[in-house]
Amino acid sequence: MGERKGTNKYYPPDYDPKAGGLNKFLGTHALRERARKIHLGIIIVRFEMPYNIWCEGCNNHIGMGVRYNAEKTKIGMYYTTPLYQFKMKCHLCDNHIVIKTDPGNLEYVIVSGARRQENRWDPTQNEQIVPETKETQKRMFDDSMFKLEHGSEDKSSYESAKPRLIQLFNRNESNWSDDYSANQRLRQIFRKQNYDVKQAVSQDNVLLKKSSLDIPLLAETEEDKKMASLLSLKLKPSKDITENTESLRRKIISTSSLPTSNFSIAKEIKAVKFLSSCTTKKDLGIVKRSHCASTPPETSKKPKLSNSLVGDYGSDSESD
Incomplete structure (x- = not known):
């Protein structure tokens, strides 16, 4: 570009060629x-x-x-x-x-x-042909034995890669030997993808119009389907290990540590009401006698008021 700057330029009347050029005369750079x-x-x-x-x-x-x-x-x-x-x-x-x-x-x-942005890789990993470095070229020029060994290594690598090259060549020939058929297959794939995209857009528009929303919708996934089915059945998702452990711990704490018996909360409430109605020792004595009437002589000598009023937590032998 610099050599064409002086072409078809206006030279003023006071231009002096001794200045060394139009740029120097005008005091400008090319x-x-x-x-x-x-x-x-x-x-x-x-x-x-x-x-x-x-x-x-x-x-x-x-x-x-x-x-x-x-x-x-x-x-x-x-x-x-x-x-x-x-x-x-x-x-x-x-x-x-x-x-x-x-x-x-x-x-x-x-x-x-x-x-x-790192997009570099070792070309030898994907079987690319790499030019020799200057050190290798210099050594091949000076060392005949190294040159012979290097040539034998190249021949062995070629023989090992030959089946792969033949496979790639045959694959290329099978796919692109008929350009019309290959183009037709590609156009069918693109046509199907375009149809699927249009169907998805139309379904999204119907759903947005039905819900009166104006937001972009993401593609549906299997996880979304699973969660929607659980919500429709009013079921909660499966708990993880931590929640299961915590619920089992609460169940164990709430369970009574005493042996199982026929005692119930209704019996306890009835006993408490009966105790509150007994205000004299005579009443308690009547209760003792009535309770001990059907018991053996050994146990009737020492009746236990707590067992008869509060509840039956086991046999008398176990309580003794």
């Missing part, structure tokens, strides 16, 4: 506004994002290939290769992102203002 910081060693260039990043200012995603007007600065040298740093402003916030070059690793490095 890059115009992009060179406004040229005295600081900074020029404005169009920088394209080399990979996906996350902006640390607004936490938004910035995709690979997004272009910015960046300030380009030379910050050093890597042997004979210059190192450049690019500073740009995020288009979604006021945060500035700084990226520099790394010729040693053939990479761009984020200095500040963003973090990289």
